[in-house]
Amino acid sequence: xxxxxKSLLALCLFYSAASxxxxxxxxxxxxxxxxxxWTDNNGAHINAHGGGILxxxxxxxxxxxxxxxxxxxxxxxxxxxxxxxKDLYNWxxxxxxxxxxxxxxxxxxxxxxxxERPKVVYNKKTGKYVMWFHLELxxxxxxxxxxxxxxxxxxxxxxxxxxAGRVNxxxxxxxxDKKDQTMETFKGVPGLTSSALPEGVRxxxxxxxxxxxxxxxxxxTIFVDDDGKxxxxxxxxxxxxxxxxxxxxxxxxxxxxxxxxxxxxxxxxPAIFKHKGKYYFIASGCTGWAPNxxxxxxxxxxxxxxxxxxxxxxxxxxxxxxxxxxxxxxxxQGKPGKFIFMxxxxxxxxxxxxxxxxxxIQFDGDQIKLEWKDEWTLKDM
Numbered sequence: 001x002x003x004x005x006k007s008l009l010a011l012c013l014f015y016s017a018a019s020x021x022x023x024x025x026x027x028x029x030x031x032x033x034x035x036x037x038w039t040d041n042n043g044a045h046i047n048a049h050g051g052g053i054l055x056x057x058x059x060x061x062x063x064x065x066x067x068x069x070x071x072x073x074x075x076x077x078x079x080x081x082x083x084x085x086k087d088l089y090n091w092x093x094x095x096x097x098x099x100x101x102x103x104x105x106x107x108x109x110x111x112x113x114x115x116e117r118p119k120v121v122y123n124k125k126t127g128k129y130v131m132w133f134h135l136e137l138x139x140x141x142x143x144x145x146x147x148x149x150x151x152x153x154x155x156x157x158x159x160x161x162x163x164a165g166r167v168n169x170x171x172x173x174x175x176x177d178k179k180d181q182t183m184e185t186f187k188g189v190p191g192l193t194s195s196a197l198p199e200g201v202r203x204x205x206x207x208x209x210x211x212x213x214x215x216x217x218x219x220x221t222i223f224v225d226d227d228g229k230x231x232x233x234x235x236x237x238x239x240x241x242x243x244x245x246x247x248x249x250x251x252x253x254x255x256x257x258x259x260x261x262x263x264x265x266x267x268x269x270p271a272i273f274k275h276k277g278k279y280y281f282i283a284s285g286c287t288g289w290a291p292n293x294x295x296x297x298x299x300x301x302x303x304x305x306x307x308x309x310x311x312x313x314x315x316x317x318x319x320x321x322x323x324x325x326x327x328x329x330x331x332x333q334g335k336p337g338k339f340i341f342m343x344x345x346x347x348x349x350x351x352x353x354x355x356x357x358x359x360x361i362q363f364d365g366d367q368i369k370l371e372w373k374d375e376w377t378l379k380d381m
Contacts, residue, residue, distance in 0.1 A: 029089040031377045034357040035323070035345055040083060041092045048081045049344055049354045052119035052221065052328040054129070054155060060085045060333075061155045063097060063118045063131065073351025076100050076115035080131065082156050088332075088340075088378065097157035098131060098150050105138060108148065108164045113138040115148070117327065119222040120155070121230055123251045129155050130251040132232060134220050135164045145216035147232065149252050166214025167234070167245060168254055173207070174303065175259045180204045183211060192238050195266040195286040203263035206237040215243060219268040221328060222247075223302070226274070231302060233270045239286050240266050244302060259303045267295060272302075273329035273339055280368055282312060282326045282341065289348045291320040296368045312341075312368040322372050324357040338381045341370055 026041045038046050048064025055061075066081040067073035082097035100115070101107040109115060114136035121130055128151045135148035148164035172181045186208045190198050197203060210216060220234035230247040232254065237243075242265075245258035267283040274280070281297040296309040313321055324343035332338040338360070345355040360381045362369040373380075 026090075031089065031375050032358050032373075033375050034359060034373065035355045038091075038356055041090070044093070045352070046083060046091055046356070047352065048083055049346075049351070050117040050327050051342070052117070053330050053342070054120045054122065055331075055333055056122055056129075056155050058086070059155075060088060061094070061120065062091060063120050065116060065118065066096060067351040067354060069350060069352050071349060071351065074114070074348055076109070076113050077111060079109075080115070080118045080133070080159070084156070094156040097152070098159040098161070101161075108135060108137060108146070109161055110138045114142070117220055119220070119328070121222050121224050121251060122155075123230075124228065126250050128153065128250070129157075129159070131159050132220065132222050134218050134234070142218070145218050145236075147217035147220065147234065151252065162252060166210065167217045167232070167236070167243070168256055168258055169214035170212060171256045171258070173243075173258055173260045176204065176207070183208060186211075192240075195239070197240060197264050203237070203241055203260075206240050206264075207260065210237070217243075219270060221270050221272060222251075223272045223274075225302065231272075233272055235268050235270065236260075239268060240264055242267055242270060242283070244304075261304055261306050262297070262308070265295075265308075269326045271326045271329045271342070273331065275337060275339070275363075278366070280329075281306065282329065282368065284321065284325045289346045291323050291325055291345075293319050294321040294326060294370070298366045309367050312370045313372075314369060315372055317372065322357060322359075322370075329361070332378065332381065335378070335381060 026043050040046050047066050048062050051064025053062050062083045066078040068077045079096045079100045080098040082094040083091040084094050085091045100109050100111040116134040118133040131150045133148050135146040137144040146164040150159040150161045152159040189205050189209045215236045217234040224230045230251045232245045241263045242261045246255045266286045268286050269284045271282045279299045279302050283295050285292040293311045296312045297306045299306040324345045326343050328342040330340040341359045341361050343357040347353045359370050
C-alpha cells in the first residue's frame, strides 16, 4: 500500500511538473492571427495597445499602452510597455520603457493620467530615442489635450519624461489664408455636442479658439521622412481637424511650421506612410470606443493638399474596420513597398483584453486596400 501511494505521489508530481513546464513554454508563432490572443516569450498576452513600432539595428521594437484589468485600465496605471522581435511574429517582453510617476499626483504623467498612442523614433543627430504620446492630466478627463515627449539612450529605455503641453501656441498654419490670420473678428465657439461643427461656426474659428494657449493634440502618430525631418500628426481643434506639424531637428519640440488637414472632418487614430514618392493617410471617424469606417487619403507632399479616398476596407464588416481602429503603418524590412496596417480592437470594459489586428496593405492604383484574413504570413505579401 505504501509503495502504491509513493508511486501515485510520484506520478502526480511528474504531471504537475509537466503542466507547469508546458505553461511556461512560450508558443512559437509562425503567422499573424488578427483579433486572437497574441502571446509574448513569457506566454502572456502582449500588452502594448495603441502602439507603434521602431525598427533599429535589425530589431523591431513595439511600444504601447500597458493596460490592467477592468475599466481602470483605460487610465495609465503602469506606463508604456516595450517588446522586441526579429521576425514580427514572436515578441520578447522588454519591460516598461516609460513608467508613470507614483506618489506625485501633480506630475504630468502621474499614475492615473491618460497616456495614449506612444510612438518612438530614433534621432541620428543626437543618438537619442524619442517618444511622443497623447497625454491627459490626471483628473481632467480629455480637457488637457497635451502632447508629451520623453527620451532614452536605448530603445528599451528607461525613457526620461521631458515635457508636455499644447502645440504651437500663437502660431498660424502655413496653409491658412492671410486674411484669416487675425483674431480681431473672432467671437468664440459654442460647445461641441457631436462630431460636426456647430451651426454657423467655421473651421478657422475652431482653430482660433486655442490660438493663444496652443492647439489641442489628441490621437497622434510620428512620421520621419526620407530627408530625416520628423512630423507630429495629431487630432486637433476638438478632433475636428488634423494637424501635421514639423518637429525640431532633435525631434523633441515643434518648429512652429504646420498645416491643417481635413478641416471639419472629425478624424481620430491617424497613421501615415510613404510609398513610391506619395504620402498615404489612414484614420477613423470619431465614435468613441466604437469602431467605424476607416478613411484614407493621398498627397504628393506631406503638407498637402490631401485628396480623400474611399474606405480602404473591403468585404464583411468593412463598415466598422473589421471591429478595429488604426494605430500605425509598419514598413516591412527587406520587402520594399510592403506595409502592415496595425489596428486595435478596443475592449474598454476590460482594457487588458484589447486585441491586435494586423493586416497586409494592398493597392488599387492610389487606393489603399485592406481585406480581412483569419491568418496570414509575410510570405503572403
